[in-house]
Amino acid sequence: DQQVKQNSPSLSVQEGRISILNCDYTNSMFDYFLWYKKYPAEGPTFLISISSIKDKNEDGRFTVFLNKSAKHLSLHIVPSQPGDSAVYFCAASASWGKLQFGAGTQVVVTP
Amino acid sequence: DAGITQSPRYKITETGRQVTLMCHQTWSHSYMFWYRQDLGHGLRLIYYSAAADITDKGEVPDGYVVSRSKTENFPLTLESATRSQTSVYFCASLDLVNTEAFFGQGTRLTVV
Numbered sequence: 001d002q003q004v005k006q007n008s009p010s011l012s013v014q015e016g017r018i019s020i021l022n023c024d025y026t027n028s029m030f031d032y033f034l035w036y037k038k039y040p041a042e043g044p045t046f047l048i049s050i051s052s053i054k055d056k057n058e059d060g061r062f063t064v065f066l067n068k069s070a071k072h073l074s075l076h077i078v079p080s081q082p083g084d085s086a087v088y089f090c091a092a093s094a095s096w097g098k099l100q101f102g103a104g105t106q107v108v109v110t111p
Numbered sequence: 112d113a114g115i116t117q118s119p120r121y122k123i124t125e126t127g128r129q130v131t132l133m134c135h136q137t138w139s140h141s142y143m144f145w146y147r148q149d150l151g152h153g154l155r156l157i158y159y160s161a162a163a164d165i166t167d168k169g170e171v172p173d174g175y176v177v178s179r180s181k182t183e184n185f186p187l188t189l190e191s192a193t194r195s196q197t198s199v200y201f202c203a204s205l206d207l208v209n210t211e212a213f214f215g216q217g218t219r220l221t222v223v
Binding site for chain 1: 142144146151152153154155156159167169170201203205210211212213214215216217
């Protein structure tokens with residue numbers, strides 16, 4: 001039973017535009033959420049996180065929004081750059097027990 | 112070198128063999144995790160450990176065994192490898208202070 005879901009397997013966006021990646025979760029006990037980026041043949045690397053006491057966290061071009069009532073979070077990348085082409089994973093944890101990941105979204109940024 | 116390292120990077124083994132994947136971290140993070148990455152499934156948690164000698168099952172633990180006798184090491188053993196265990200395996204450790212998980216480079220395991 002997958003508790004973290006990324007329903008869009010892929011996303012194509014033009015360079016300079018906004019990329020919006022979505023993530024839904026089912027476990028109301030999750031209190032910390034993270035986004036990771038992964039290039040082929042490499043391990044995932046941390047991008048940005050948000051705790052359940054916040055609804056927004058921003059770091060440079062990356063902003064994560066959390067809607068607890070909808071059990072939904074999103075990652076905005078503005079502006080998108082060719083180097084952003086990668087697989088993005090959403091992850092969630094309840095008090096740092098299991099850290100569970102979604103299936104990932106492949107982002108392709110086109111010139 | 113500081114960080115988290117996995118070995119081997121690539122492994123081919125036969126069905127029924129026992130194989131152990133190694134994971135070592137230099138930070139003394141208390142939490143460590145093992146994931147497998149398969150197309151369409153993302154990263155699925157196999158086992159995790161909250162501290163030395165404390166381990167717990169994740170989403171897909173069947174066929175795997177872990178141990179954590181030392182904080183820095185978290186080996187994953189496939190007791191009798193099956194073709195369905197062909198995958199890329201990632202180990203991670205969690206920095207609770209900065210709330211960030213660091214991943215190793217991965218081990219690509221092929222069971223023939």
